[in-house]
Amino acid sequence: MLTYYMQLAWLSVKRTPIISSLMIVTLAVGVAVSMTMVTLQHVMSANGLAEQNDRVYALQLNNGSKNQGDDGGLKNGMADLLSYRTARALLASHAAPHVVAMHRWAAAVSLADNSIKPTKEMVRVTSRDFFALFGVPFIYGKVWDKQADDEARYQVVIDRTMNQHLFNGENSVGRDVQLNGRPYQVVGVVEDFAPNPSVQDLTQGAFAGNANIYLPFGLHRALQMLPNGNMRYSSSKDADTSASTEALTPEQQYERILQERFIWLQIWVELPDEQTKANFVTFLKSYFDEQYNNGFYERDFDYALSSPSEWLALNDVVSNDTRVMTLMALTFLLVCIINSIALLLAKLLRQSSEAGVRRALGASRSAIFSQNLIESGLIGLLGGVLGIGLSQLGLSFVRMLVSTEEARVVYSDGFTITLTVLLAIIASILAGCYPAWRISQTSLAQALKSQ
Amino acid sequence: MFEFGPILRTLWRNKIGASLIILQSALTLAIVANATFVLQQRLQLINQPTGIDEQHLFTIDVKPLGQGLFSVGEIQRDTLELRQITGVVDASYISDKPLSGSYSQSNRNAQDDDTTFTISLNQLTTDPHGLHTLGVALEQGRFFNDSDMVRDLKEGKVVVISRGVADAAFGEGVNPIGQQITTFGLPPTGKHKQALKDSQLFTVVGVAADANITSVASVNDGVIFLPFYQPDKSVTYLIRCQPSQCNQLMLAVPQKLKQLDNHRIITGVSTVMSNKDELLRADHTMVVMMMAAIVLVSSITGLGVIGLTLIWVNRRRWQIGVRRALGATRMGIVRYFLMENLLVTSIGLCFGVILTLGLNQLLVEYYQMQALPLSYLLLGMACVWLLGLSAAFVPALRTTTISPAVATRSI
Structure with a gap:
């Protein structure tokens, strides 16, 4: 029976090629456009640290200047960066099981034997807790020693991708990598850690915070490292006149950056339970008050601890533009479905004499109903299949428009493909059900009379 | 004449079919009107003049090999030589690349006698040719001369501010020339006098026209120009070229710089326009997407009306x-179908107004968009109306081929 109905449906589609293909294209375009936007939003709203969501927190402190105006860039009313001095105090404390201070840096990467072409790579300069806190497992070796976070040790941890690129994936522990022409010893190789969006560091855009190379936190003075990213002076003291800069050597000038309220570091802490959290806040308060009293901080004590999902929301990773486009796309899908219902209804009613x-x-009413539903189902199916194809086209179009980092991740995954298929089926059933029901209700006498 | 009665009765007999088309026109209006408005706003932002000669500017980064810093002599020699190249209008040393979104900004609360106000500005370090290279006009006073230039800001005596900063710091209508100001744009007046007594003060010697130099939209009061050579590991030169000379100069300038001193790395030759495009990427995306939305929804609805009328x-x-x-005449029949379409679309547009305002309300409330002006609603209505009519026209014309003899054939 089913195959017979399928045959009938196919015949009917063939009999009205223009109207049928119009319906198929309408559904396909509707599904494609809405799925393109839903995929974009889905990619943007992913949380790569969902598993750590109730354990790790991004830290903010009210470390602005007392007469600073709000330039609109503040989140929770506070800057999203902290000073080196604060980072040092937190790293030295035992207030939380794991504390990570970090910033982005860039370096030219090469090997001593010149076997690879030097490339400029993003480097994460961080404290050793990074791997434990974010749950990045080691493949070879282990993390650098505690001392490497405090004093200059030319050591490096690379990830699987970088190890593949530099050493063909061999156990490279003990070998040297050149960063800006200086050798660093590989102490460990970790699995790739590249959540998209890069929730651990959103300061340079939602997808620009991942790195393949990790350097210890003790190298700042030796290299006079400055972040590849934002650095702000947030004190009310006049930066250019508080010290006589002409008399300072470059070392002394750099020391000023480390000791005064230049803010440029991100801090994450691991607080597995409420008790630890409470203890940490107590520590934070006493540290802040102490620094307030000696004049380092100028504003009242305030802090914010944001879980990865809160941090993503706070940083507007899914932009309003994306949301507006998604809303428009879904409205458009509605237009397409309505359009298909109208066309299908008109087409089937023409065939009412046949019914x-x-x-x-x-034939029973239900037989008529199922025959017509199969016909509209066939159209929906064709539209859906075409829609999936078109949505891939739409995505490659979107990739041309967005930034390179974003373009790397805007692809449909299992979830969005499944959603597309479901959407196509639902759209076609919605479009087919009413017309099929309507035609099965045709009164027998009337239908015959019009013959 | 217009056969409203028969049309309405026919539609009433086909309630569902007609209401589907009504709903579709309504939604089409909602999308078209809102998308056009968003599109127009973004286009305005993109086409907004920045006030600098953005079409003819490019920057180049120079870095000495090794760990050394740049010397003032080196910068002066380079800029002097660059200005000699044919096709170059002017060249200067500059601390931040125009329209790159990277800049140094300060926001300070200032206190007048009884009011508190925020001054927010960009600090831009440049040489005497800076303003002319950018293509920004000088409104009052003078720009820097060679004797103003210092190696260390501590020795600096004078600054130039943009009109916006002058108005914010000293009040509109007050002559800023000769006034004192800090690098954060604060004047030492009122209660403020005391707080700023230890700060370094500069004398304002000139006022530049307002221009968006560092970012595309004006996000602050303006710019303060500082006359000093920042000791740094790399410098950026800004080059303004004569029309259609940019492409050739982007090759000639690096060569010249290499020829002057080969022991340095020359990178990052980029036009200011490419920086601007990068800054406005999200807006460009929005423009393309909204355009796609308008085209797609119009074609789907148009094709739908054609199919249905057929x-x-x-x-x-x-x-x-x-x-x-x-x-009945042929034209009479055509008119009948067109009137039918007009009636359906008009009813749809009535509902459409509600849907459009509803959608706009949603955008305003949740996504920080702006309220739709009436003109866009009317424009959208006219578009959808025209769309429906022109879509119905072709199938309606087909009725002219139906001969009266058809009436005798059936049954």
Whole structure:
């Protein structure tokens, strides 16, 4: 029976090629456009640290200047960066099981034997807790020693991708990598850690915070490292006149950056339970008050601890523009579905005399209904399949428009493909159900009379 | 004449079919009106003049090999030589690349006698040629001369501020020339005098016209120009070229710099326009997407109306034949179908106004968009109306081929 109905449906589609293909294209375009936007939003709203969501927190402190105006860039009313001095105090404390201070840096990467072409790579300069806190497992070796976070040790941890690139994936522990022409010893190789969006560091855009190379936190003075990213002076003291800069050597000038309220570091802490959290806040308060009293901080004590999902929301990773486009796309899908229903209804009603003959020959209403539903289902199916294809086209179009970092991740995954298929089926059933029901309700006498 | 009665009765008999089309026109209006408005706003932002000669500017980064810093002599020699190249209008040393979104900004609360106000500005370090290279006009006073230039800001005496900063710091209508100001744009007046007594003060010698130098939209009061050579590991030169000379100069300038001193790395030759495009990427995306939305929804609705009218015409062939046989003219029949379409679209637009304002309310409330002006609503209505009419026109014309004899053939 089913195959017979399929045959009938196919015949009917063929009999009205223009109207049928119009319906198929309408559904396909609707599904494609909405799926393109839903995929974009889905990619943007992913949380790569969902598993750590109730354990790790991004830290903010009210470390602005007392007469600073709000330039609109503040989140929770506070800057999203902290000073080196604060980072040092937190690293030295035992207030939380794991504390990570970090910033982005860039370096030219090469090997001593010149076997690879030097490339400029993003480097994460961080404290050793980074790997434990974010749950990045080691493949070879282990993290650098505690001392490497405090004093200059030319050591490096690389990830699987970088190890593949530099050493063909061999166990490279003990070998040297050149960063800006200086050798660093590989102490460990970790699995790739590249959540998209890069929730651990959103300061340079939602997808620009991942790195393949990790350097210890003790190298700042030796290299006079400055972040590849934002650095702000947030004190009310006049930066250019508080010290006589002409008399300072470069070392002394750099020391000023480390000791005064230049803010440029991100801090994450691991607080597995409420008790630890409470203890940490107590520590934070006493540290802040102490620094307030000696004049380092100028504003009242305030802090914020944001879980990865809160941090993503706070940083507007899914932009309003994306949301507006998604809303428009879904409205557009509605237009397409309505359009298909109208066309299908008009088309099927034209065939009502045919249905009347079938009814007169003894077909039940439900038989008429299922026959017509199969016809609209066929159109929906064709539209859906075409829609999936078109949505891939739409995505490659979107990739041309967005930034390179974003373009790397805007691809449909299992979830969005499944959603597309479901959407296509639902759209076609919605579009087909009413017309099929309507035609099965045709009164027998009337249908025959019009013959 | 307009056969409203028969049309309404026909539509009433086909309630569901008609209401689907009504709903579709309504939604189409909602999308078209809102998308046009968002599109227009973004285009305005993109086309907004920045006030600098953005079309003819490019920057180049120079870095000495090794760990050394740049010397003032080196910068002066380079800029002097660059200005000699044919096709170069002017060249200067500059601390931040124009329209790159990277800049140094300060926001300070200042206190006048009884009011508190925020001054927010960009600090831009440049040489005497800076303003002319950017293509920004000087409104008052003078720009820097060679004797103003210092190696250390501590020795600096003078600054130039943009009109916006002058108005914010000293009040509109006050002559800023000769006034004192800090690098954060604070004047030492009122209660403020005391707080700023230890700060370094500069004398304002000139006022530049307002221009968006560092970012595309004006996000602050303006710019303060500082006359000093920042000791750094790399410098950026800004080059302004004569029309259509940019491409050639982007090759000639690096060569010249290499020729002057080969022991340095020359990178990052980029036009200010490319920086601007990068800054406005999200807006460009929005423009393309909104345009796509308008085109797609119009074509789907247009094609839908064509298809439906086609079906309706075919279903009523016999009826048309009878009417023709009873003396209706061809044009009369065409008019009937057009009127039918007009009526349906008009009812749709009435609902559409509600949907459009509803959608706009949603955008305003949740996504920080702006309220839709009435003109866009009217424009959208006109578009959808025209769309419906022109889509119905072709199938309606097909009725002219139906001969009165059709009426005799059936049954």
